[in-house]
Amino acid sequence: MVVPNLELLIPDSLGKILRKDTKLFTMRDSGGGNVFHLAAFWNVPEVFELLQPETEYLAREKDNNGDLPIHIASKMGHVELIDKLHPVSQWVNGKGQTVLHVAAKYGREDVVRSILKHPDLKEMINERDHDGNTPSHLATKYLQPAALVHLVLDKRMNPSLLNHECLAVVDSVPHHPPKELRRRIVLSLLKTVSAERPDRFIVKPEARDKVYRGSILPNPAYMKEAVETLLVVATLVTTVTFAAGFAVPGGLNSSDMASKDDRGMATMLGNRKFQEFVICNTFAMFCSMTSVVVFMLAYQGEGDLKLVNFKLAKGLLKMSLPAMSCAFLIGVNLTVGKLPWLATTISIIGSIFVFIITGYVSTEADDELMLVSRIVIPFLPPIRNLIFRCIPWYLYVLRVERTLISDDSKEDRTGSKTSASPPLGGGGKD
Structure with a gap:
């Protein structure tokens, strides 16, 4: 199916359809999405200009996957659409995930950075879904270092929160993933702000066998x-x-x-x-x-x-x-x-x-x-501050040292010509 240029059709066509029959906006595709789901997927912000009191409920409907249009926009990385939708949309999808959960899971760095700066959405950073996972858990589990770095650098992020499997954020790193380089980067980020949680073994001892399968404790x-x-x-x-x-x-x-x-x-x-x-x-x-x-x-x-x-x-x-x-x-x-x-x-x-x-x-x-x-x-x-403070003194000492060496070498050359060295002609009369 060939998708037409929505940006050219929206100003007139959709306005006419909305004025003629609002029920056409309620029609769903095979995935359970309405027109706002499609517009969020294709990043067509003009469609959301048609959000009116009688159509706002469509922005709060879920598709077959339990996602709202705002979650589709977060999954695709469309920051502008999230700003348009969050005043009229619910925060969580069918899995209890916020838009920050979705952005962290799919590695949408721009969305994560925008949400953490947003006055109304920044409190999502420690929200948990139905599995108890925070956005940091999902970014770690799916190895998304670009999104995780913004979460780690935010002082509001709590790395010690446990999900329903009693795993902290650092414990959610896959052990043998195909993308080993990403795993190393994620571990480097998390080891600076958190540590593995041995207390989860008390809460749920079977987690020990799952996470540390094959590990050997040193004797x-x-x-x-x-x-x-x-x-x-x-x-x-x-x-x-x-x-x-x-x-x-x-x-x-x-x-x-x-x-x-x-x-x-x-x-x-x-x-x-x-x-x-x-x-x-x-x-x-x-x-x-x-x-x-x-x-x-x-x-x-x-x-x-x-x-x-x-x-x-x-x-x-x-x-x-x-x-x-x-x-x-x-x-x-x-x-x-x-x-x-x-x-x-x-x-x-x-x-x-x-x-x-x-x-x-x-x-x-x-x-x-x-x-x-x-x-x-x-x-x-x-150390960096100490180096920067010492650099001017080092350059000054280096300049003085070069000056002294230069002066000494001149004196040596002068002395060698006048007293110690033989005449340039190679010989002389006694």
Whole structure:
């Protein structure tokens, strides 16, 4: 069936139909929808200009799925139609869902953002449907991060509300969905504002088997053995990266051959790849060194504190491994750069294994890396402010240092020409 251009027919045709016979507006299609359902689906706002006291009840009728025209508009992402319909429409559909529920379920970011700013609709953020789900539950269950981010950032959102299955918002994340990337993004958003609710096991113990099917709780013996093993690995990484920080590729300028300003400096200091090597190696060293300290705390700790320290240290160690691999790859490339085929071969081989290591870490370290992010993120604003305050002083000191170096070098050159250096001609009379 070919749908005509409704925008051209509406001003005259529908007005004439309404004046002639209002009952024609009450006719339903096979899905149980009336003309306002169709207009909400096709986003034809002119139809809703015909809403009059005698036709407003049509905007409160449900189709076969239990949806009102305002819910159809929310499902399709038509913000303007929601503004037109909410004064005359009911809030919930046949499932007890508000327009915010529907928008969150289908990932309509614009609708969610508009509703949260609307003076009359913003209170929907913690409303529950017939299954006890809030809009945040549905956005999480159907993996809609674009809609969920606005809900999470709203301070009125309560992440601890339980649905009828006694699941909080963070517990509603699917465990093995086909869209794994979306699942990771949703988890990252929720872990910053909520935690899993163990109290639901008391309210409904069977939820434990459903949500944690196949999970294994760590025992003290396993924890102690794991801490000892990973502590050795972290110490080894710290030792290797610490040594690489001083035994840099290309070596250091010796005191005999270098000028006063370059003594002790790296010979490849101006090389971009060398700078990348230093950054990767430094990041790996500090991550591994911090993990050593936290592993020691985990070894001495007890109970939940031991588990938290173990996860944090494990996450830091897993972040140091790809960085150390990249530092090694860059360092080897610096030493064989004059032989292109060998440098290319090493780059290809090394890149493959770096991707393997990074992929394994990102797959296995969800809980640990989430814990690291939850600890680091609250400190980002003060660190950022401190950096911004220190930048002007750093630039000032850097400028003064360059001036002093420049002056010293001029004096050295002048002195060398007048007293220490031989004449330009290469010889002289005694």
